[in-house]
Amino acid sequence: MxxxxxxxxxxxxxxxxxxxxxxxxxxxxxxxxxxxxxxxxxxxxxxxxxxxxxxxxxxxxxxxxxxxxxxxxxxxxxxxxxxxxxxxxxxxxxxxxxxxxxxxxxxxxxxxxxxxxxxxSLIDRGEFSLHASESDMQRAILFDPSLLEEGFKPISYEKKVEPGFVDVYGVDREGRLVVVEIKRRTAGRDAALQLAKYVNFVKTVTHRELRGVLVAPRLAKGVQTLLTRLGLEFKSLEPKKCADILRRSETLKLVDFFEKKQP
Amino acid sequence: MxxxxxxxxxxxxxxxxxxxxxxxxxxxxxxxxxxxxxxxxxxxxxxxxxxxxxxxxxxxxxxxxxxxxxxxxxxxxxxxxxxxxxxxxxxxxxxxxxxxxxxxxxxxxxxxxxxxxxxxSLIDRGEFSLHASESDMQRAILFDPSLLEEGFKPISYEKKVEPGFVDVYGVDREGRLVVVEIKRRTAGRDAALQLAKYVNFVKTVTHRELRGVLVAPRLAKGVQTLLTRLGLEFKSLEPKKCADILRRSETLKLVDFFEKKQP
DNA sequence: TGCTAAATCTCGAAC
DNA sequence: GTTCGAGGTTTAGCA
The missing domain is CATH 2.70.180.20 (Protein Yojf; Chain: A;)
Structure with a gap:
């Protein structure tokens, strides 16, 4: 002691x-x-x-x-x-x-x-880890793009556009560009408008067909209507599911590591 | 004791x-x-x-x-x-x-x-009072509309419009409608866009001439340009000044009270 | 209860 | 330094 x-x-x-x-x-x-x-x-x-x-x-x-x-x-x-x-x-x-x-x-x-x-005088070097944050959702979609939809291929993430950053940016199976905005909880009007802002900007720099998808566990009342009016889409995704997938991916990496180390 | x-x-x-x-x-x-x-x-x-x-x-x-x-x-x-x-x-x-x-x-x-x-077991019934919040600024402008500009006449406040709530809504000395958005600190792009949203909505329901004024202590870099592009205006106002005016208005009410009580 | 916007927001990252 | 956005945000106000 x-x-x-x-x-x-x-x-x-x-x-x-x-x-x-x-x-x-x-x-x-x-x-x-x-x-x-x-x-x-x-x-x-x-x-x-x-x-x-x-x-x-x-x-x-x-x-x-x-x-x-x-x-x-x-x-x-x-x-x-x-x-x-x-x-x-x-x-x-x-x-x-x-x-x-x-x-x-x-x-x-x-x-x-x-x-x-x-x-x-307290000594505290303990590590703190939080799961199921918005960036976890982003990483999960990058790790397994089918979480968004079959055939989706991410091109970049946190891409800078004039009004801010696009969470994930990619191409769907038809070759259309997809702008993805992620929210870790019920998405409100502001999330829809934010996505619209990004989509509108990307429209000014490309002539390719363009989709905007809002990813969140659910939508607040009236937001689906707003999305539709703005020509945007919604994809339901639970942050917990993303955390699980990331945990599994970490495990896979560990398995990989040990298989390499101990053949 | x-x-x-x-x-x-x-x-x-x-x-x-x-x-x-x-x-x-x-x-x-x-x-x-x-x-x-x-x-x-x-x-x-x-x-x-x-x-x-x-x-x-x-x-x-x-x-x-x-x-x-x-x-x-x-x-x-x-x-x-x-x-x-x-x-x-x-x-x-x-x-x-x-x-x-x-x-x-x-x-x-x-x-x-x-x-x-x-x-x-703690006993705490002490009153807490906070001054110079955004609602203090709003109340100060309603109490003394010349804080915004000479001749301004408020019509309503916290008025519900489709995209949200207009902080203050009134008429200027020329009879033009004025939509006022208040921020208690440096106003960024988002504040300008919020005001634009409100102004655009009000435009859809009136044919009268319409101004949008962003009230804040100062503007973030580049926001003046954005405001100008959006056809909006900026009025600098310190939250502290508002708190002072409100304090004075309380004092005036007290003076009033005592003059009535003790003639 | 649900939704919207403020907050002495705080915190971190990027420019 | 400023700016921008997330946060297990929390909190208050209002439909």
Whole structure:
């Protein structure tokens, strides 16, 4: 066992003790958790005021700050990574100010009571992998183009056109060009319009016959009508199915690898 | 002083102690903070795997869960409010599973070491107010239409048209119809296209002369060209200025109120 | 409930 | 640096 002590905790510290503790921790690039009664002022891209209440404040080693109320997924106030901190005890209040430039903004958090104060150096090199993202769907279609339709042949992907990027670009069995727009969930009006934009652009640079296909698990209400009006098509495809196919393709590669290595 | 003890803390608890403590806390609808070495599996709209590492886990009283790595604003895994929890100690691992229906998904967090475990009942009724949002800009223009231009008269706002909602809709001093699209920050190509969409629609239902004005603090590069090509206009307006005007209008109302109350 | 658009969106990649 | 688009986006508002 290691005798590393990654977390140091104070319960109900005075405002002065808390300020010292936080300064020390931040100077060592540790993360800090603060629980107590506080109020918050934010000025920057917008401005906000949060009246007093009991909250959880998290300061991370990269200089990001989160103020969490006891409910809800989102922090009520925050600041992204890269902040500089000023911590002080002024009379009965502990004040932590996090500021950054570009955009210039700052969050001032004031406590009149701290229930819990912890500092910690956390070691986290664990890999994070997410499956069934839009790019997984794209890769699955490139790996197995019949997911789109029999006879489809991809030419390129993430192809730059004037208005943006075409997800997948290819030729169908009849030799017609196909522009494919992929969405990982129910596709709305915006997806149809985005595809139309790309198709219209490609029309200006080619005289070949051209199809536009929107790939998504399903369409929002009214979007099929819009697609039809725009002369576009819809192909239903589940992101999970794509993730499965990719997983299988990885397995195949592994099998391949071992067959080569151990003949 | 109150003798309420809102926070209870354990340092380096065993897996069994931790499981008991968490079950107890969640049954009382308390919030829980866990710091330790953990790995996470998520299955639901997508699926993800997070390899072991030291992280901060927050479970709130409304059943939301956040897994935070020691860096970055965003949680690496999470679950929104309304989850049900299963907590267990299995051999050397503490397992917390948060699941919900609609969409059906679950996050499984497994710890093999807990550094810090706290439960807390936080009281937070503080009011939160945010200024300088897009709707503040809209309200400011409705309150003082000369922010757009002298002689502008709003007719309606959030008006539904086929492609979406027109932010503000009015008449200029020459009697021409004006469609206004508001952005609270640098407006990009998409904002210009959105405005064009609305203007084009309104053109199909009226024969009156029609202007489209994009209101934003500034334009992204190349967007002025696009606007000109589309026959649209740009009016620079700072969200802060709008917030100030709204604040002043609130003050005016207060002044009004007191003058009526105390003649 | 479903859909639309905003957000102090954040984050990453590409130019 | 700016711009663009994805996100397990979340959240709020409205039909």
């Amino acid at each position: 290691s005798n590393r002590k990654p977390v140091i905790t104070l319960e109900n510290p005075t405002v002065e003790k808390a300020a010292e503790f936080i300064k020390e921790a931040l100077s060592k690039r540790k993360a800090v958790i603060l629980v107590g009664n506080c109020w918050v002022d934010y000025k920057g891209r917008a401005s906000s005021k949060l009246e007093p209440g009991e909250r959880i404040v998290m300061i991370k080693e990269d200089g990001s700050v989160l103020v969490h109320r006891p409910f809800g997924y989102e922090p009520v106030n925050w600041q992204p990574a890269g902040c500089l901190f000023q911590t002080s005890a002024r009379g009965e209040t502990l004040q932590v100010r996090a500021s950054r430039k570009n955009p210039s903004e700052s969050v001032k958090i004031s406590f009149d009571k701290v229930f819990l104060l912890s500092s910690m | 109150s003798n309420r003890k809102p926070v209870i803390t354990l340092e380096n608890p065993t897996v069994e102690k931790a499981a008991e403590f968490i079950k107890e806390a969640l049954s009382k609808r308390k919030a829980v903070i866990l710091v330790g070495n953990c790995w996470v599996d998520y299955k639901g709209r997508a699926s993800s795997k997070l390899e072991p590492g030291e992280r901060i886990v927050m479970i709130k009283e409304d059943g939301s869960v956040l897994v935070h790595r020691p860096f970055g604003y965003e949680p690496v895994n999470w679950q929104p409010a309304g989850c049900l929890f299963q907590t267990s100690a299995r051999g050397e691992t503490l397992q917390v599973r948060a699941s919900r229906k609609n969409p059906s998904e679950s996050v499984k967090i497994s710890f093999d070491k807990v550094f810090l475990l706290s439960s807390m």
